[in-house]
Amino acid sequence: MLTRYLLPALAGLSFSFAVLQMTRAQQTPPPVSPPVDPGKSPFGKQVAGAGIVEPETENITVGSHVAGVVKAVHVRVDDRIKAGDLLFDLDDRQMAAELAVRVAARDSAAAQLAKQDAMPRPEELPPLEAKVAEARANVIDKETLFDRARRETESGIGAGETFDSRKIAVAVARAQLRQAEANLELTRAGAWKFDAAVTRAALAQAQSQCDQTRTELERLRVTAPRVRRPGADRTRDPIPPADLVQFRVLQVSVRPGEYVSAAAGQAIIVLGTVGRLHVRVDVDENDIARFKPGMPGVATPRGEAQTRFPLKFVRVEPYVIPKKSLTGGNTERVDTRVLQVIYAIDAVDAPLYVGQQLDVSLDAAP
Structure with missing residues (x-):
C-alpha cells in the first residue's frame, strides 16, 4: 500500500518542484535602477574625462630636510597659515650642544685677536x-x-x-x-701682522662653523614654503609679502615623538592655498585630437547627478603621462596614457573637498 501510493506521490512532487525551479531560472529579472543616477552631459558633442579637485597651487607635500624625532607639531588640520609659519620641529638637543661648543671656540679666537690688537x-x-x-x-x-x-x-x-x-x-x-x-x-x-692674520683666519673659521650649526638648527624647524600667488610679478625678488599665498593645512600625518625621514615622497604635512579650487582632468589619449584648449566644461560630483559646476580653462600640461586610477597607489599598472588639463571651478565657496573625484564634460561643439 505504501509503495503503491507514496512513491508515485513523491515522484510527482519532485517533478513539479523541478519544473517550477526551471521556470524561475529562465525568467528575465526586472531591471534594477541604480541607487544614484550617473551624471549627464549637457553638451551634444563632448570630451569626457575624470577629474580630481586640487588647490590652486596643487597639493604641496611638505617634507623634512633631515631625519629625526619630532619634537613638536605646531599646526592642525584646517588651520590657516602664511609663508614662514612654523609647521613642526625636530629634536635639536645635539645641535644646540654643538652650537654652544662652537660659540665658545669662536669667543676664544675673538679674545685672542683682541689681545693681539691691544698689544x-x-x-x-x-x-x-x-x-x-x-x-x-x-x-x-x-x-x-x-x-x-x-x-x-x-x-x-x-x-x-x-x-x-x-x-x-x-x-x-x-x-x-x-x-x-x-x-x-x-x-x-x-703683535706680528702674520700672527694676527692667523688668528683672524681662526676666528673666521670658528664663525663659519657657528653659522653652519645655526643652519642645521634652522633645518630642524620646518616652516611653510614661500610660494608666489598666481598672476604676481615673477621678476620681483625677493618676493614681497603681498605676493605670497596663504595656505590651508589639508593633512597632518605626524605626531610628536614619531620618527620622520628625509626620504622623497613622505607626506608629513600637506598644504594647499586658501581660495579658488582647480580640477585636474584626465583626457584619454584617444580623445586628445578632439580636445582644444579653451573648451568650456562642467563638472558633476560623484553621487550628485543634479549638481553641476561650471569650469573655466586654465592651462594644459603638455606632457602625456600614464593614467592612474586616482587611488594614490604606486603599484598600479595601466596601459593608457592621458593628457592632464587644469580647469578652475567657476563658483565661490563650492561645497567640494580637495581630492574629491568629479565627472567632467567638455563642450566639443564647433
Missing part, C-alpha cells in the same frame, strides 16, 4: 725701559774701566790681561744694551 700692555713697557737704562749705565761703567785700563797699559803700569778682560766686558755690555733695546722695540711693535 703691548702699558704695564710691560716700564720694566723693559728700566732694563735699557740699566744696560746703558752698565756700558758707561765698563767703558770707564776700559779707559782706565788703557791709560795704565800705555803708561806701562797696567797688566795686559786686565786690559783685555775690560775690553771684552765693554763688548758684552754693549751687546746686552742692544738686546734690551731690541726687546723694548719688539714689545712696542705689538
Whole structure:
C-alpha cells in the first residue's frame, strides 16, 4: 500500500518542484535602477574625462630636510597659515650642544685677536725701559774701566790681561744694551701682522662653523614654503609679502615623538592655498585630437547627478603621462596614457573637498 501510493506521490512532487525551479531560472529579472543616477552631459558633442579637485597651487607635500624625532607639531588640520609659519620641529638637543661648543671656540679666537690688537700692555713697557737704562749705565761703567785700563797699559803700569778682560766686558755690555733695546722695540711693535692674520683666519673659521650649526638648527624647524600667488610679478625678488599665498593645512600625518625621514615622497604635512579650487582632468589619449584648449566644461560630483559646476580653462600640461586610477597607489599598472588639463571651478565657496573625484564634460561643439 505504501509503495503503491507514496512513491508515485513523491515522484510527482519532485517533478513539479523541478519544473517550477526551471521556470524561475529562465525568467528575465526586472531591471534594477541604480541607487544614484550617473551624471549627464549637457553638451551634444563632448570630451569626457575624470577629474580630481586640487588647490590652486596643487597639493604641496611638505617634507623634512633631515631625519629625526619630532619634537613638536605646531599646526592642525584646517588651520590657516602664511609663508614662514612654523609647521613642526625636530629634536635639536645635539645641535644646540654643538652650537654652544662652537660659540665658545669662536669667543676664544675673538679674545685672542683682541689681545693681539691691544698689544703691548702699558704695564710691560716700564720694566723693559728700566732694563735699557740699566744696560746703558752698565756700558758707561765698563767703558770707564776700559779707559782706565788703557791709560795704565800705555803708561806701562797696567797688566795686559786686565786690559783685555775690560775690553771684552765693554763688548758684552754693549751687546746686552742692544738686546734690551731690541726687546723694548719688539714689545712696542705689538703683535706680528702674520700672527694676527692667523688668528683672524681662526676666528673666521670658528664663525663659519657657528653659522653652519645655526643652519642645521634652522633645518630642524620646518616652516611653510614661500610660494608666489598666481598672476604676481615673477621678476620681483625677493618676493614681497603681498605676493605670497596663504595656505590651508589639508593633512597632518605626524605626531610628536614619531620618527620622520628625509626620504622623497613622505607626506608629513600637506598644504594647499586658501581660495579658488582647480580640477585636474584626465583626457584619454584617444580623445586628445578632439580636445582644444579653451573648451568650456562642467563638472558633476560623484553621487550628485543634479549638481553641476561650471569650469573655466586654465592651462594644459603638455606632457602625456600614464593614467592612474586616482587611488594614490604606486603599484598600479595601466596601459593608457592621458593628457592632464587644469580647469578652475567657476563658483565661490563650492561645497567640494580637495581630492574629491568629479565627472567632467567638455563642450566639443564647433
